Amino acid sequence: MVISVPADVADIVDRELSIFGAPDANAAYLLVDRHDPHAIAFTQVDVEDSVLRPVDVTYGELADKSRRLATALAARGVGEGDRVGVLMGKRVELAVSFLALMRLGAVYIPLFTAFAEPAIEMRLTSAAARLVLTESSQAAKVAGIEGIEVIVVENEFDALISDNDPTDREVAVGGDGMIILIFTSGTTGPPKGVPVPLRAVASIVCYLDFGLDVQAGDVFWNAADPGWAYGLYYGIVGVLARGYRNILLHSGFNAEVTARLLADLAVTNFAAAPTVYRSLKSDSAFGGYQLRRASSAGEPLTPDVIEWAPPALGSQVRDHYGQTEQGMFVNNHWRDGLRQEILPGSMGIAMPGFTTAIIDDQIAVDTTASPLMWFLGYLDAADKTASRYTADGRWYLTGDTARVDDEGHYFFTARDDDIILMAGYRIGPFDVESVLITHPSVVDVAVVGRRDELRGEVVEAFVVLDDATDPSDALEAELQDLVKTGFAAHAYPRRVHFVDALPKTPSGKIQRFLLRRG
Incomplete structure (x- = not known):
């Protein structure tokens, strides 16, 4: 608009x-x-x-x-x-x-x-x-x-x-x-x-x-x-x-x-x-x-x-x-x-x-009518870059869903790509999951953001353990420390949920929205 x-x-x-x-x-x-x-x-x-x-x-x-x-x-x-x-x-x-x-x-x-x-x-x-x-x-x-x-x-x-x-x-x-x-x-x-x-x-x-x-x-x-x-x-x-x-x-x-x-x-x-x-x-x-x-x-x-x-x-x-x-x-x-x-x-x-609009429910930028737009693509990632644009290349898709009223006011509704927004920092679940899965007792893991009154969102992890390991407070602390030392001090999961299985689609994709519901 x-x-x-x-x-x-x-x-x-x-x-x-x-x-x-x-x-x-x-x-x-x-x-x-x-x-x-x-x-x-x-x-x-x-x-x-x-x-x-x-x-x-x-x-x-x-x-x-x-x-x-x-x-x-x-x-x-x-x-x-x-x-x-x-x-x-x-x-x-x-x-x-x-x-x-x-x-x-x-x-x-x-x-x-x-x-x-x-x-x-x-x-x-x-x-x-x-x-x-x-x-x-x-x-x-x-x-x-x-x-x-x-x-x-x-x-x-x-x-x-x-x-x-x-x-x-x-x-x-x-x-x-x-x-x-x-x-x-x-x-x-x-x-x-x-x-x-x-x-x-x-x-x-x-x-x-x-x-x-x-x-x-x-x-x-x-x-x-x-x-x-x-x-x-x-x-x-x-x-x-x-x-x-x-x-x-x-x-x-x-x-x-x-x-x-x-x-x-x-x-x-x-x-x-x-x-x-x-x-x-x-x-x-x-x-x-x-x-x-x-x-x-x-x-x-x-x-x-x-x-x-x-x-x-x-x-x-x-x-x-x-x-x-x-x-x-x-x-x-x-x-x-x-x-x-x-x-x-x-x-x-x-x-x-x-110049912006809502395309596929996402906030989008018109590449043909936005002289201040400067993003041309990710480093050495042609596929990731292509996924950010409509098929005709005209619209850049932010991945953030919103609605817009008749006067052009945007109202944020959700993140489309599950990025966690904590105290102004953007945390990708993949980064945290890739560290947690290295623990020898972890066989599957998913990370989501949960609403927090002070920080906006905090990181929470859902972890599936192997049959030989029992959940414990000590193991939760160990996994938290693993993230602090393996990725970033601010991105550790404030809570670790030990579960029997993660909700997934028939194709194997984790249904994070179900985990966020609690």
Whole structure:
């Protein structure tokens, strides 16, 4: 459905496409070098003995450090098209690493710090990566991966910057050149690689403008982890492209710290998963916020948060929808001229630059009338790519089912591919099942998401044991630990159900909907 938009909004779409889609587009120039060197790019906040310690880094500092790191990486053979993993938390060195790779025309592979070694190794191997930049707390996960060179932040990383001169090399990969290779989980096979071209940044900055209404005077905080799409696209890439500032909280999630940071740094524009808002809502002692805008993504926003937010935060929380493959493209937009009254249960309307509809009950994007669409296919997975399109190739199918009213408002109904949405993270059942089935006592397994008041959904596993093994609490704990060490700490099943058999179709497909019913 085409939504009527103001002329200045259409002009922004055209302008950004001409900048980031140009054949000679230079990522380093567009993301850092063209901006005011004295402007703050990131405020990294460390928490020491319950004290918040913010440190600002400017665009000039990012430019200098990334040039020096690029010199060091080039000396190690990193060049145009090479793929390099970055395994770090929310810290300035992650942005420096990203920009150094952009200067060399290399490809950035984001790696989530909660992943265990097998999940990291799979992504690096699939991407044919040759080097990883990481931090000391994560170094052990990559130390044993064959063929991967490792650079650790607290060790040689700092020396590589201080001991090298700034590079004068600038590689312009152009709008179609790949700058990021990010992996998304599925249900029937290993995670799929999504190549992100430079021209995708046009869509990313349009979401900052239209969906979030981030402005130059805002104190902006995207609280999502940059190991995933929302945190990377809109907390790192988008703010750099616009020359804005973002806050990087260099610690694990904590509701009290989040509340204090919102108040102490006078955040005016905040984006986070519904779980963050539910955590803030759970303690009425939090307050002192100065929010102008608040937005939510990663899973459907629940009505209780929508009702609680205006008096508690000083702002509505507006729900937005997107995917790793496309970024955000259906939103309850904040921008003047696009902002509409929130309808209960609606995730909004199509973002300018996208034309959408419901095809085969799924949210679909019209490839012929969506200039901001950038996904062209998964890495080395032609069959998976083909399954995402209608037979004539016109419509991209998201896999998420919804309905749309006559005014173009979308209402999420279900996930078509069984992805579990937990606290803003997308967890593929296949990833968890492939670890659990390695236990010698497990003969069959299925993983589903179950509704959870705080996290949205949590992982639950249904396990069939061999005849020689009896169910026990100890075995449940053992299986949970297996997932934590074999896949990811956040993705372990909160409950393991030991069953005699799994419900399956005559063709052998697991009927997950029956398991979700309880």
